[in-house]
Amino acid sequence: MANQQPASWRERLYPIIFLSNNLISRIGVVLVTAAAIFWVFLLPTYLQGEAASAYLGILLFLALPSGFFLGLALIPIGIVLYRRRLGGTPALTSEFPVLSWSNPSLRRLIIFIGVVTFANMLIGANLTYRATAYMESVQFCGLTCHTVMKPEYTAYQNSPHSRVECVKCHIGAGASWFVRSKLSGLGQVVAVALNNYERPIPVPVANLRPARETCEDCHWPDKFGGDRLRVLTHFDDEGKTTKSVLLMHIGGGGARGVGIHTAHVGKGVRIRYAHSDNERQNIPWVEYGRNGEKRDFFAAKARKEDIAKMDVREMDCMDCHNRPSHSFETPEGALDRMMAAGAIAPDLPQIRKAALEILKKNYTSTAQAESEIPAAVERFYKEKSADVYSKRQAAVQSAAKGVLAIWSRNVFPEMKINWGTYINNIGHNDFPGCFRCHDGEHKSADGKAVEQDCNTCHSLLAMDEASPKILTELGVD
Template sequence: MKPEYTAYQNSPHSRVKCVECHVGSGAGWYVRSKITGLYQVYAVITGQVPRPILTPIESLRPAMETCEHCHWPEKFYDRKQRNIISYLADETTTAWNVHLQMKTSASNSALGNAQGIHWHINKDVKIEYISSVRNREKIPWVKYTNLKTGEVTIFEDKDEKLTAAQHDTLAIRKMDCIDCHNRPSHNYQAPQNFIDELITAGKIPHELPDVKLVAMDVLNQDYSTSDSAMMAIKTQVDEYYSAMYPELLETSKKEIEKAIAGMQEGYSQNFFPKMKVKWTAYPNHIGHMETNGCFRCHNDRHTSASGKVISRDCNLCHSIVAQGTNDEMQISNSFNPLEFKHPVEINEEWRTKLCADCHYKLY
């Protein structure tokens, strides 16, 4: 379980024991997890475990009994501000900032009654869904029950309606914490994201020309072992700079070495070829950039009989309060959120396409 343990050590739950989430105090769950746990250890040793291990894993304790042991969902969470720095794959590795105010809980203003993101786990709300694929990446059918009034609304993806046979065989799942927070302690990041973090942290020198471009080139190839990846990162980065910027091999030798070490570190924390573990095997459902996450349902295609849609309005879940390059930032506040500006010219295609349509395979 090297991938799980490595990612776990870098997570906000690194001080929470594995068994707090994977084995509960109830006797029934304990027995079940212990048995499947033993089987997994055995299977890893004898090489029988499916690679990657299939998720969702059935032996996880229900979220209501684990997460809610420590977190209190009815609690009011202040709107958290997420300041995200991304870098473009251009010559100067231009920094692009987005400051989002996340609408985690209800807005405590007298205006309207919008509940915010944690509305889905409100005691008066029940959301159920059917996924047409095992890993829950596709959700063509959603049912919302207002437990106070008994009112029911069914939303169907108008492009991908389930057949009668699918309705008969596929399970209905009640939405809980794990349907959004599915990677609370094992988050394998896409290269574009962990490279951005390493540049911001100074572990990959921002001043090296083309540094993100090179990283994307090298890290978006498939390697069969970690050792071959480590070697390829070194060889290809060296080759790139000797071909494109031969003078830098002398003047920026240290920076190039540092960039290589940074990329190797990022790779070894997020890719585990032996177990076939990487971000595409375990997509994170919070957000909507590289994979659809929230946009599995919030994509303007899920419609009810009366014509209601599950909205993709850019101000539903967050307010953009700042965006732009370091030299040219648009700044506002949560009362006047900014209209999203895409960092590079794409003919406003983000309005009609989902972000992941391009961002899943951008490099």
């Protein structure tokens, strides 16, 4: 029966078995086997896809698969190298067992190889799946290079998108952006390893995927609503509140009424603009195109020959929502929020003024701030009003914690991020934002300005009032 087997079958199998008996291939076999055994033990974790910490995650979901595939690769590499060293495939010797299906030990060997290959394919598929899934996890993106990503990760957790994975905005769907992101990710890993990345990370992010391909996976312009009521609460130094009530004209992209989105990203609308700076803050020319009709607006002192040299950009979500997820606060805004929430008691005398001063001081490291900020708040009361301190010690201590919390989620000396480092383009109070174009100075040839009327974007129902009548009427307050 042995003789009936085609000769090529035997000739092909024999050298592989013979040549695989070398050091490199044996190391490969040990690696694959060890990784496979670990995988079996860690199967519950692998099926769950979650590790207890980012470092354990790297070990489990990246190092283990690497070992496995490295081992698989070493086996053929060893064979090729060994063959080269022997100067070709040695001839079949009589010491080698008979290569025939009727030889029971060979039969066992082949069945063994078949079963192992099948198991390896299963394990390999699972390892690959977990490795790619892990590299897309918030844990990996946000925590692996801890110092580098800490500011964005911290702001992210404090944002409406804290349940949206980083990759949903940064990579989006489809294979080509996935590959691109892995390639640029490789460069970033090298930069972090060499410690030569820029601090702070420069914006706008150069290779960010166009917003309309990512944001619109979840927010589609046709769906944007009508008006939205916003109540903004501010505190003064005496701890008294004032409220502004705005009816934001959100506007839909379809026929859902005019408004902010209809005007810029609605059907048939295309806005282009030139900017002289990388941050896109200085905009001397805007072109408003709607259903083929175009209108140019020029800033007051804009010169056409300068504009011709500038970068031109088509407006999308990111020109207003450039901080949808990494929204760093102003010290004033953050204090308003913490005081409204009660984490910092608004009736602590002078708390706002003292906190602002302490927050705006320069701290060279997180450790320094962590020891100095709470101490400074307590000292303020101990020294300036000892009887407030003795009567309201708990409130002072809670305020001290609150002030540090504000600092910790917004300032990152290790990444050179301070108050206002990252500009937010929504609104017009803290940064130019909408008023980059809607400043009343951008005019078309017939003298019409990009609208600045205070009721264009929102109806101002109340502005800095102690108790706005409109809220009582609506039954909100």
